[in-house]
Amino acid sequence: MTTTETAPGPRALARQRRRASVARFWRQYRSERAGLYGLTALSLCALLALFAPLFVGSDVSSVTQAPGRPMQSPSAEFPLGTDQFGRDLLGLVIWGSRVSLLVGLLAAVLSVAIGTLIGVTAGHFKGWYATVMMRITDWFLVMPTLVLAIALATVMSRSLTTTVVAIGVTTWPTTARLVRAQTLAVETRPYIERAQALGGGHWHIMSRHVLPNVMPLVLAQTTLIISSAILAEATLAFLGLGDPTVVSWGGLLQDAREAGAVSAGDWWYLVPPGIAIAVVALAFTLCGRAVESVLNPRLGVSR
């Protein structure tokens, strides 16, 4: 959206037009109540994650400096209780938001970037390149995403990068198909022909004409994918395939299960991380649906 300016002259005009369209978008978005709830929840979570070091020290995950006794139920001192090492669970859940949100965002960005690149190029260049790319996309599409991500995470070393890559490279095909369909639609418009007649190259047409037109779709798609990426991160961590040295919500749930919190009935260990995952995933889904219905009222998702 930021690379649409053409020449220095009409730049001010372009900026003005862009500001107007953002304002229009916001006006319509505001009328989606669920979308507003999602946005509020997300802003709160983002602030909490950004300023986590102010509330909890980075030693919150240290086993040796645990402040409490093991497996204490919630009290005034520890509002969410303690884990099997006596660490403060409230602090851990707040600290875990950093990893969960970061991995979710990065994985979604990677996934959407791959999908957009393949979708736009496959829609723009026809012929054998598009055929090959769409074959690959179709093939990824029929694979069970989670199983493939688990397999990838199994064969690579345990790290955050692994998690991001495993989620990113398995979830892009839906984006690629959407973007390609949109690219094909955009490229039939007369001004593309005009740009070609004036000597615009492939790169010019893709980056200046096609991409700005697919961007809104890509934005909605990103919001929806972040939600599934956060769930996927939690799943991988729960299966013990995440980075064991960092605190994440899925990792906390795995710790809880391994510590026997389930059979002992220590519900306070399990409830907060799960609620955190659900709230963030739901918030991103609500935002994505709101963006979608603003951009494409015919989708009918929230009618």
Next chain:
Amino acid sequence: MTADATPALVEDKQRTAAGPRVRKGSAYPRYLAGKVAGAAVSLLAVLVTSFFLFRLIPGDPVKTMTGGRQVSAEQLAAYREEFGLDLPLWRQFTDYCGKALTGDFGTSYQFRAPVVDKITEALPNTLLLTGTAFILYTALGIFLGTRSAWRHGRLGDRVNTGLALTLYSIPSFWLGLLLIIVLSVGIGPLPGMFPTGGMESGGEEGFAYVLDVAHHLVLPVVTLVAVEYGQTLLVTRSALLDEMGSDYLTTARAKGLRDDLVRRRHAVPNALLPTVTLIFINLGRTVAGVILVETVFSWPGLGGLFYQALSVPDLPLVQGLFFVFAAAVILMNTLADLVYPLLDPRVAR
């Protein structure tokens, strides 16, 4: 959810637009042959991937297998020979493919038993769990989705959609763990009513055995249904909403048909067409979801086996299960492709 639904729709549109115009009667066999061939190619691609994916692993599988125990060089060599790891990569690959085509996926590292035996042992248990859950969540999703769309915008619709979206955002394994704490272990005055895991208590015979398995089945099925029905609901709802503006519904009403007859006889059958594709695709996705639910409830199925194999990692078993899961999804997608034109003849044209 909308993202998942779109590809199928996009594909269908392209197929109708770009496909050669053949006369209606002769189109289906050719369409069928194309789809089956496509599925065969996909299966082959999965086979190749399953081989190379698991060779990416850094380190020596034999060392992993022996788990850091003291073993002599001769023993290591013997292991290598036993699992065929001493051969060059291309020989391993041709051996693997050749054997896999005859249904032989090698020997599990941790169980010292053929992978195929472990899989056939666990398969019926998974089919029981997913089958039961699938029937329930599809019925529930279609029922609630139809009601929701028919009275869209009302309180009932908003509650339905909201609940479906919320449950859809909940990690299935977390819901399972909570259900165990509340209903199996028991919390406060609430006694534990269901078993915490497994499939049978043992020692039961005949009808008592069936009841016992059903008792063990309740919580895993509830978990799967809760996290899966939302998608069917949302797709049914939006398909029916798309259908509701149609002229033929106005005509049906103008004829004086009762509202619920218009819904049951006219709107729903037409709106279900896109849902059919999704139902099959969902069934394939449930296969992946079942990994987590089986892990949480120690259900002796493919998913639980996959988790056991991952933690070692037991490569031949992971490989075999990966193939089975992917094959299940491909099979389901192909079935959806084959059934769809029977319901909507425009597709195969």
